[in-house]
Amino acid sequence: MPRWPLLILAGLLAGPAVPQVLPQPATQAEGYALLIVSRERLAVATPCEIGLYLHEQLAARLYQGQSVAFNLPPGEVSLRLGIVGSGTCQAGIGPLDGQRLRLQRGEVRRLRIALGSAGLYLTPAPGGP
Numbered sequence: 001m002p003r004w005p006l007l008i009l010a011g012l013l014a015g016p017a018v019p020q021v022l023p024q025p026a027t028q029a030e031g032y033a034l035l036i037v038s039r040e041r042l043a044v045a046t047p048c049e050i051g052l053y054l055h056e057q058l059a060a061r062l063y064q065g066q067s068v069a070f071n072l073p074p075g076e077v078s079l080r081l082g083i084v085g086s087g088t089c090q091a092g093i094g095p096l097d098g099q100r101l102r103l104q105r106g107e108v109r110r111l112r113i114a115l116g117s118a119g120l121y122l123t124p125a126p127g128g129p
Helices: 004-014 025-029
Strands: 032-038 049-054 056-062 067-072 075-084 099-103 109-118 119-124
Touching: 032 056, 049 067, 056 067, 075 119
Parallel strands: 032 109
Antiparallel strands: 032 067, 049 056, 049 075, 075 099, 109 119
């Protein structure tokens, strides 16, 4: 059996011979800020889902013990928390006031969800600025 069909097949499986240029991780990180939001198990004692809104758009749903991370462009970010779901989770809970923060290029900001007398809010997490 001639070897040329195997060579053609091997070339097709190997993919195109065009070199790929991938961005360097340091370059990628320098252009954005990393925002990490966590919901610790004991900080907010409700089984309900908590929605995290970025610029008034639902960006994440967090249950107890979950975290979420976002690569965001530097600048001002509008954040708001709310109870997501139906039934008993929505009863008596209105829209919560938003918070604003300013992110710097290359910054890693860690926040956690807390519950106070005025409702849910975001506070700096241990180990974060």
